[in-house]
Amino acid sequence: MTEVYYFSGAGHSLAVAEYIARELCCEAYNIEDGVNTYGRCETAVVVFPVYCQNIPRIVKDFLKKLEADYIAFAVTYGGISYGNVLSEAQELASAIVTSAAIIPMGHTFLDGDFIFDKKPVSLFIERLKKKEAVRIPEKKKNIFADFLPGWRSRVSVKIKVSAECTGCNICGDSCPMNAIKCGATSKDCIRCMKCVTSCPAGALSYEKGFLLNLYLNKKRKKKNIELII
Numbered sequence: 001m002t003e004v005y006y007f008s009g010a011g012h013s014l015a016v017a018e019y020i021a022r023e024l025c026c027e028a029y030n031i032e033d034g035v036n037t038y039g040r041c042e043t044a045v046v047v048f049p050v051y052c053q054n055i056p057r058i059v060k061d062f063l064k065k066l067e068a069d070y071i072a073f074a075v076t077y078g079g080i081s082y083g084n085v086l087s088e089a090q091e092l093a094s095a096i097v098t099s100a101a102i103i104p105m106g107h108t109f110l111d112g113d114f115i116f117d118k119k120p121v122s123l124f125i126e127r128l129k130k131k132e133a134v135r136i137p138e139k140k141k142n143i144f145a146d147f148l149p150g151w152r153s154r155v156s157v158k159i160k161v162s163a164e165c166t167g168c169n170i171c172g173d174s175c176p177m178n179a180i181k182c183g184a185t186s187k188d189c190i191r192c193m194k195c196v197t198s199c200p201a202g203a204l205s206y207e208k209g210f211l212l213n214l215y216l217n218k219k220r221k222k223k224n225i226e227l228i229i
């Protein structure tokens with residue numbers, strides 16, 4: 001039995017998870033619902049984004065608890081850098097890794113799109129069906145990648161609430177980190193932007209700091225999907 005599990009802040013990883021689940025004729029489950037909801041599966045396909053060159057905390061916790069024989073990773077990122085996330089994910093999961101894909105997509109903070117190249121993702125899917133181990137290469141990380149990634153996100157991106165706020169707290173209900181109440185965020189916020197897209201009144205917005213804008217707007221080569229198959 002194969003299941004797809006995903007975490008997605010702004011919807012990029014969700015688009016990939018839904019595609020993979022359709023191709024595999026299985027369900028796509030939200031990691032936020034908790035690992036205990038699902039029980040054991042034979043093959044788990046885990047789809048998640050890169051945040052600050054790292055695996056989001058909620059995904060790390062999920063991987064530690066997941067019970068599966070085989071695992072495949074489909075990782076989305078903004079085409080800048082994905083650190084050493086595959087190797088780190090392999091260490092956290094106690095399952096045999098059978099396929100992996102690093103998928104460049106729109107960047108959350110660049111109003112990016114949700115389009116990805118489906119052809120290589122099909123190869124990723126074919127490979128995981130073989131249930132044979134692949135070798136995940138160790139990648140070098142930027143020296144600042146592990147320096148307080150959550151804090152770096154919070155200082156570079158401010159979330160603002162406007163007078164349109166109705167106090168419904170749908171933002172609070174949607175937050176995977178339990179880090180916002182009626183538009184006011186706490187230090188547990190990972191800046192995934194789920195609250196911003198969930199607010200029915202459009203009362204939440206975000207503002208990028210000067211340095212982040214410089215970093216994001218730097219000219220870079222367009223990246224292709226990378227496969228470990």
Ligand SMILES: Cc1cc2nc3c(=O)[nH]c(=O)nc-3n(C[C@H](O)[C@H](O)[C@H](O)COP(=O)(O)O)c2cc1C
Pocket residue numbers: 007008009010011012013014048049050051052053054076077078079080081082105106107108109112153190191192193
């Ligand atoms: C807090 C945060 C940090 C991010 N850090 C990186 C990064 O280090 N490198 C990168 O290429 N993209 C980065 N991105 C972009 C996301 O990885 C990319 O847009 C991803 O597809 C978002 O998926 P999601 O919408 O499913 O959350 C970051 C996005 C967010 C919100």
Ligand code: SF4
Pocket residue numbers: 161164165166167168169170171172181182183198199200201202203204
């Ligand atoms: S979801 Fe929007 S309107 Fe509702 S409490 Fe949060 S910020 Fe206010």
Ligand code: SF4
Pocket residue numbers: 009174175176177178179180185186188189190191192193194195196
């Ligand atoms: S408060 Fe932070 S962690 Fe919670 S949904 Fe909003 S951006 Fe994501």
